[in-house]
Amino acid sequence: MVAPVLEVSHVFCCPNRVRGALSWSPGHGGLLAFGTSCSVVLYDPQKRVVVTNLNGHTARVNCLQWICKQNGSPSTELVSGGSDNQVIHWEIENNQLLKAIHLQGHEGPVYAVHAVYQRRAADAVWHTLIVSAAADSTVRLWTKKGSEVTCLQTLNFESGFALAVCLSFLPNTDVPILACGDDDCRIHLFVQQDDQFQKVILLRGHEDWIRGVEWAAFGNDLFLASCSQDCLIRMWKLYIKSTSSEAQDNIRLKENTFTVESGSIKITFAVILETVLAGHENWVNAVHWQPSFYKDGVLQQPMRLLSASMDKTMILWAPDEESGVWLEQVRVGEVGGNTLGFYDCQFNEDGSMIIAHAFHGALHLWKQNTFNPREWTPEIVISGHFDGVQDLMWDPEGEFIITVGTDQTTRLFAPWKREDQSQVTWHEIARPQIHGYDLKCLAMISRFQFVSGADEKVLRVFSAPRNFVENFCAISGQSLNHVLCDLSQDGSLPEGAAVPALGLSNKAVFQGDIASQPSDEEQLLTSTGFEYQQVPFQPSLLTEPPTEDHLLQNTLWPEVQKLYGHGYEIFCVACNNSKTLLASACKAAKKEHAAIILWNTTSWKQIQFSVSLPSPTKSLLCTVELFGPVIGVLIVNISSLGVETKRYVVAIGLECGKICLYTWRKTDQVPEINDWNRCVETSQSQSHTLAIKKLCWKNCNGKTKQSEEEDGDWLHLASCGEDHTVKIYRVNKCAL
Structure with missing residues (x-):
């Protein structure tokens, strides 16, 4: 086989900051799909690599969904919707794009999609039924047969918006049912009759916008889970209403009934509120059932529900074996850091792993302990910038990459080399700078020192602390003694960095500072209760890439110098090959500000202040x-x-x-x-x-x-x- 000229080795990215931009394919070895900017990324959580990118949208990808197969095998088709007003149906073969079909018709950004396979009685051929909701206040239903796509119907919500959609089939029938969660706090149920979807019922109960709906079939019953900004999860039960007479003195919940015709037979269905789950303290953005699977040739649907909230937690719900009451089984989430909760969540194919998508784009993956099912531990997962990446540099030795972006972070990516595996994967191992301005440029001064420029007048110089060097060597397989000898001759290397309670710069933390920190008991006795609780740096020795919580709080680099001289926002910075001179420039509207400043990288003093003039000969x-x-x-x-x-x-x-x-x-x-x-x-x-x-x-x-x-x-x-x-x-x- 001829080797390719160019191939993608590693990709660093994270999901878009929207609800519904994450979907985990059911079936063994299923891929995780998420939207990054205008792309759909297919990621393998087992191998920890990006398999491929699906490029077709011209604006941000807002939502996507794998189409579940009836036999429980891994999905090979998915649908996505974007801010370019279009829906794309993707067909995958051998983890590569086989075909992409564009569905156009919406007049606003698409922010909710779902799809199921449907066998139609007219031709006994499997079709793909697709539903999409957009900001034009419409829900469109499409049917796909082969490469031919037809818009079946457009449901107009007038001045309202359907924020979540989900398709399923009525029990014991092939009749599709559509649930739409609306901004009017109600769930609209539609049933297909004569190729047209007709509204059959409205489910009331939520007191704020409905953010997620999802169906699951349990025997002859169909359950609908819904979540809302009222911090509650409601579970609805849909079943075939019995025609036999019942005792009038039985206390029963109020039923919402409707009748449909299936194969010339009229069937009456009833919907009741099964339970209300209260456990979150903020908006609940997503609910998902554990995927169904086949066991001994029988389709099994586990009674486990996962929810994600803006309260920074994800809860796994399940009914009690004795009482049948739905209870909280596991609660996981973020602790500390400048974060704002979760947008979405997903199960893997067997429910042994769960993943959450955080407000700042980060993915949080947890894995269930094999011996203790109630214990879940964080796992390594892909990470990256959640906004435009403006600059990057290799370190002089070629062992890691530093990047800066308009998400106001500086990130460091390095290889993770393990003795038991030949394949090397790259991961984010440090976040040296978390800033308050959009970062624009970067220059490496030495292997463990860099300068960054942002939308401010100051250049900032950062140096690596000891704890980073130790972890970098352990993760990437470098010689720690050799690196430390090159890095610090006087032994005064700080352990890490932290941001003071009233400060804006990364302050160096030395060994003595860590030793003098009070214990938790001392803090409790001396605290007045109104003090700002600063999160101190705590050195940790790692042998694998850190999790998001660790990256946010424990991987800052100390700021060693500020360079003043520019009058406007820094635009670019560069260092000469010998690493002795630094050149920087800023934005300028007048001639006197259009200057290049040269800095000595040893004394950090200005060497020359030169106004940029165009060359008359352009030579x-x-x-x-x-x-x-x-x-x-x-x-x-x-x-x-x-x-x-x-x-x-x-x-x-x-x-x-x-x-x-x-x-x-x-x-x-x-x-x-x-x-x-x-x-x-x-x-x-x-x-x-x-x-x-x-x-x-x-x-x-x-x-x-x-x-x-x-x-x-x-x-x-x-x-x-x-x-x-x-x-x-x-x-x-x-x-x-």
Whole structure:
């Protein structure tokens, strides 16, 4: 098999900050799908790698859903809706995109989708029934047969909005039923009759907007779970109403009944409120049943319900075995940090893992203990920026990447190398800076020191603490003694960093500061009850990538210097190859502010303050010019293919998100046109979906621990863009 010229090695991203942008495929080894910017990402939680990207939307992906198969096997189709007013049906084969069908008709952003397989009596062929809700106050129903898609019906909610939708089938029939959770605090139930959905009943009870609805079949009964901003979960039971006469003195709940016709037989159904679950203290954003599965050829539906709330918790509910009363079984969530709760939640195929999607895009994964089912432990999961990534840099040794973004964070990604596994996966292992301004630029001063610039007038310098170095070496397989010797000659390395109660900068924490911290009992006795409770830094020795809670509170780098001099927001910063000079510039509306400041990286004093003037001959300006109606080039980066060959590879990032690779040979004569060769460009699934902000080749001379064969045959290119994504590509030098 011929090796590809370019392949995606690692991807760092997180879900969009919307409800419904997360779905876990049922069936063994199911993939986790989530929306990142304009893409749908398929992630394998077992292998901890991104399998592929589904690029087709032109605006943010708001919602998606795997289509469950009747036989319980892993799903191969999913639907997604976006702010581009369209729904896309994706068909997957061997974890790669096979076909994408665009469903157009909505006049507003789509924010809820669901789909089921339906066997229609007319042709006895399986169809896909799709429902979508949008901001145009409509719910559209589509039917897909092969590659042909037809809009069956449009349900108009006039001035209201359907915020959640879910399809199922009435008990003992093939008649679809649709539940729509509305902003009028009611659940609208529709049943298909003669290919048209008719409203049959309204379920009242919630006192605020309904955020989630989901059906589950238990024998001959159909249960509907609904959640709302009133902090409550309601469970409704739908069943076939018995025609036999019953005793009038029995105390029974009020029934809501309706009649449908199925195969020339009229059946009466009743809906009652089964129970109300109260346990959350804030909006409940999502409810999901554990997926059904086949056991001994019989479809089993576990009676377990998962809910996610803005109170930072996720609760697993189940009925008591003796009384049948629904009780809270497990409660997990976030502790500390500047977080605002969960948007969504999901079960894996057998209910042994649960995942939550937090307000700031982070994923939280928990796994059930095999020996103690009531114990759940955090697991490692993908992470990344939740807004545009503006800049990135490889460290001089090529062992990790630092990125900055408009989500006001600086993140550090490094490989996790394990002795028992040959495959190396990359993870976020530190969040050195959590800022109050959008971060714009970055420059590496040394291996463990960097400068960042944001939408403020100040440049900030950060240095790595001892605890980070220890954890970095343990996770990536580096020699701790060697790294510490290079890092600090005087032994005065701080242990970590923390933000003071009334401060805005990361303050260094030394060993003596940790020892002097009072115990919990002392704090309780001396506290007045009105003091701000500062979360102190606590050193932790890790052997695997940290969880989100640890990243938020325990991985800051101390700020060692502030550089003042610019009059407006910092725009760019760069360091020379010898790491002795730092250059920075800011936004400017007047000539006197259009300056480049040079800084000495040892004393941090200004060396030169020069006003930028255009070169009359343009001889000092390197530009890339495009002729004709083509997409603009935003970033260019060059790497050598070998001193002997005098060949170079040029990576060009485009505004549309594509990356093009060219090779160029240096000659003694004037370069000719045939010295440039276009080698390859990224495919649709490999490309970014929005403008590329930075490309950076890994230093070929870095002291990496990879095999000589890999170092000799592959180059590594890192990219970041406005689509919230950071990618690492492997480029085959032999194929260029």
